[in-house]
Amino acid sequence: MYTCSLDRMTDKIKTFSKYGDAGHGGITRYSLSPEAKLAREEFIKRMKAIGAEIEIDDVANIYATLPGTDPGAKRIVTGSHVDSVKNGGNYDGILGVMSAMEVLETVAENNIPHKHPLTAMIWTNEEGSLYPPAMMVSGIVCNDYLPPEIAKNFKYENMMKSKAMEEHEGSAKTFGEALDASGYKGDAKYRLSPDKYLCNFEAHIEQGPILEEAGNDIGVVDCVLGMFNYSLKFTGFAAHAGTFPMSKRHDALYAASQALCYLHDEIDKLGRPELVYTTGEIYCHPCVHTVIPDEVEFSLDVRHEDPKVREQVMEIVKKIATMKWAGCDCEIRENWKRDTVYWNEKLVGYVKSAAEDADISHQMIHSGAGHDAQFVAYMLPTTMIFIQTKDGLSHCEPEYAKPEHCTSGATVLLNAILKADEDFE
Template identity: 65%
Template sequence: MYQCSLENMTEKIQTFATFGATGNGGITRYSLSKEAVMAREEFEKRMRKIGASIEIDDVGNIYATIAGEDADAKRIAMGSHVDSVLNGGNYDGILGVLSAMEVLETIVREKIPHKHPLTAVIWTNEEGSLYEPSMMCSGIVCYDYLPPQIQEKYHFEDMMDSKSIVDNKTTFGEALKRSGYQGDKKYRMTPEKYECIFETHIEQGPILEEHHKDIGVVDCVIGLMNYRVILRGQTVHSGTFPMERRKDAFYAASQVLCSLHEQIDALHIPGLVYTTGEVVCHPCIHTCVPDYFEFSFDARHKDPKYLKKVLEILKDCTKKEWSGCSCEIQEAWTRETVYWNQTLVSYVEKAARDLGVSYQYIHSGAGHDAQYLGYMLPTTMIFVQSKGGLSHCEEEYSSPEQCTEGASVMLNAVLMADMAEEL
């Protein structure tokens, strides 16, 4: 079994943490920003140093490839993204890129024989923090293989016209051209050129830490349903209109939300998670009773039959008035559970076991580029423990030792895939 270098991984983590550093231990590195370009340039410099060839496709995805013994063999890929959320951490996404770099550097440094060309990938705009939607450019690349309800979100022209949420003016296409990373469509990842892909990522949750495991052998990305719940009432003056005659949409929304929690919790569904993360209030003035209140409702579970039960409860909320307010729901988007290639999953488990690394099977509740790639190619993921389960924040942390273990697991799993007759 081969080991990646703790020293080299530590140095990479520290170096890439400087690109977009906030000064509070985290980063803000929006896709195609000058900070993201700095990270991309550092990636290219290091990959060229080990003899990798660099290709960039038409939506800015970067592919750094070292040759294999069989020039006609399909490539085996590894990678993730370098962009972050606002005031994010130094591990989400970028760890997958650093791990892919470390795998290629280790193979070159130790002259490890391999048949297939091996590729480290940077996917553009995974977070969608500045230009929506998330997983934008992996979605574009995998478009022909995605389910119809997902395809609707990733039309190429629409993505190029996606506007910055900061200035509501600059488009993704303009930012891509300005970045210098608009390459050629012929370099896109396709099943004709690629055998499979691995993505190493931090867990972004507390399960591995609570179970005292360093590595998560990921078997799927769980399905989700995302709805908008809308309450409509009547705006009146907050100081003059009698309480008993008010139709307060904010108050009504609170009743709906509490009812949802009570009913859904009563189902006692293991592994179900749900939340309300976004609200809209109108007119949002302290002297006015709100006539409109909208909140998001996001529920996730591996088994679609449980999500169906949750949806039935959600639909029931529309069948009555809440403090004089009407209730309606609108589907925002859904995704089915995406299962990873079982052969690749077995390679990850065997690599962890043979390396003597503590591990367990785990689902991913968050979305990743890998979930779209899984529709196109054999795909799997490797999770590294997250301290406190924290992610998308400056406190996000995984130790250099754990990050290196994740890279070492991926290295050996990739070598197993390299020797396989078929997946």
């Protein structure tokens, strides 16, 4: 069993936190931004220093590869993304890249024998912060292998036209323009593919409180939860806030608030503590303090492993659309859905065995969040490793993972990859 370097991991955490430093302990590092380019340059510099070969594909993914003893063997790949949300933390995504680097650095330093080439990878535009959707580029690269209802949302031509969500100094207006200007538009022949790659690992912070509350350093991930996302739109009519009688109003905001409370009450009655659901987006028209709202729309994001449980929630949502709410009509619209994506059982076993061999505290865990790995899983055997997150916080500046836990995660990743190198077919 081999152990990764705490000093080296600590140095990487400190160094990469400079690229996009927002001045409050976290980062803003949009995909293909100047800040992201600095992170990419750091990755390339460090990987070249250990003798890794650098390749860049046509959608700016970077691959750094150490050769194995068998020149005909397929590669084992591990990595994540360097882009962040606005005012995000120093670990989401980038920890998977730093862990991949640490694996290759440990192999090179110790001359660890391995048959398959080992590749550390940076995925482009996982967050979709400026250029939606999230997981854009893994959706492009894995498109031929995705279920049709997902694949249609990630066509290359459409993604190149995805517009920036906000004005940001130095950002291009579309992803295609940002890609052309980045200096990182390479060749499609370098894309991740099953003819060149054997399997995929991704390390990531947990982004939740489960590991910390259980006192475990590492999560052995078995799946990404299935989910659906719907919009519920309520329509009434606008009138003056000071002159129109209460009894005659069709207030769309009041209607939406009633329906939202009803949703919470009915979903909670299902008695499924592992079920999570969120309204994170709301639109109110005309959004003027002297006008009764005539149109309100809110999102509903629902996640659970079992499709039968998700269907129970869906029946509640459908019922909402058949009812009158404060005199307003409701219509529902599906935005997005996916089935639960299960990781390769053999790779999951390698992760669990590696944690046991290293005597690192661990437990089985699901992923509630989406990751590039979930799309790769349709193309290649894939699994993930979670690292404990302080207070469960992520996508915010207080996001934190102890260097010791990050190093433990890299150690588990390294030894799981070596098990795959020896045994996986």
